[in-house]
Amino acid sequence: MGMQSQDIIRRSATNGFTPPPQARSHETEVAKLIDVSLCTGCKGCQVACSEWNDLRDEVGHNVGIYDNPVDLTPETWTVIRFDEVEDESDKLEWLLRKEGCMHCEDPGCLKACPSPGAILQFANGIVDFQSDQCIGCGYCVAGCPFDIPRISKTDNRAYKCTLCADRVAVGQEPACVKTCPTGAISFGSKAEMKDLAAERVDELKGRGHHGAGLYDPQGVGGTHVMYVLTHADKPELYHRLPADPTISPVVRGWKEWLKPLGALGFVATVAGAFAHYMGVGPNETDETPHKEPEQAPVQEKAENGPSDNAGDA
């Protein structure tokens, strides 16, 4: 980590007895609001993201769709998704969505991460990877309900959108917000963004988009990147945006159930072994010259003691 930060509310692989530095945890929660109805798919946000974050992804190939690159990569932290959808009256609708990290209030990546301090959640809601602490295990990929983190093949570390944590820290908006020519992306406090979203939703409903609504999924405690969707009742239409994302029960079982059970297993096993040894004593062999064991005089055993030359096992 470079610059000192004291507003960390969650730190990966760190137990509750040693909380992260949070002297500045009174900060306002921020949010980015993406209004898909205003997006024209110009990809200006993708360029701005690469420019600000100094990312130079390889030039890919056109595979017949507008998504370019075709997926998020370690060097592409946001990508516009283009989905062609036919509604009930066979009318074609082109749904666009800027995909990237949602900055969950309850981040699955952070829960899954085994490397202390490799993922931080700041008081303003930003979830950021500390790449120098990353060990490249990919657990964050499994933990994420949105399939966002990507592991680099060159340096074996996970990458994703930082919500321009460095810009936000000095009072600026993220690069994508700054560059968006149609005003589809807004940035501010989470409360302000929800108000703005409510206005937009009203307007969209007034224009006949009855399914319009705010996407701020509560299954992950809400997100710090929110969408205004024209079809908020069917978010899956937007390139499989999950309707009710949560941290997978499998990941929860692994971290919240198996982990304490395992700790208990260790304590019980070690304690059991000690108790057994103290209660029963070592299992020694009577080394007196062989007679039929049944007839061996029991009393002699004690005199001989451990003559097994067993070494100090």
Added chain:
Amino acid sequence: MDTNNRVLRTKFGDRLLHWTMVSCFFLVAMSGLSWFFPSLHWLGSVLGPPQLARILHPFLGVVVFALLMCMFVRFVHHNMPVRTDGIWFRHVLDVLLNRHGQKLQIGKYNAGQKILFWGIMALISALFVTGLVIWRAYFAMYFPIPVIRLALLAHSAAALALILLVLGHIYMGLWVRGSITGMITGYVSRAWARQHHDRWYAEEVAPEDTSSIKHHP
């Protein structure tokens, strides 16, 4: 060493196999535990800095699996269940409470050791398969995320079960005096063999004595 009173229980190659396995397993288990219990992060230091440990862990895991396959070939015929295993199970309390005397008809390995053998075989195999599924950056991308999640859970659960089983194995080695020396030097005393593996002694050790008294392996 007084070979007159000692019998060869484990051959050099098998001992080497066992202890090579122990060394690799130790490194893999410690690094794995450091990720499962992040408060025990320091355990991973046996493989260097965390990033290096993360790279080495799966490769060493493959070595463990390869050694396991050799062990399977070398040891499986001693570990097949037999009818007399029931006697050991019925007297398991006597065994644990150090009450010697009864002849329990124990072959080269007792029923508990056989459970250990098959447990280790099953668990390391499970760890190998689930480990491949979650192995970045070589294999994980070929599996869908829900499968990776299940593999992570199964990998952790199998590893826990295995490590606890191995702790039990280590304790039994410490408890039963003479067994660790036996696994290092290969030799155990005749009395040890009679006491802990009476049927093995009667069937395989004693007959050799009468046929070639002077010949020691």
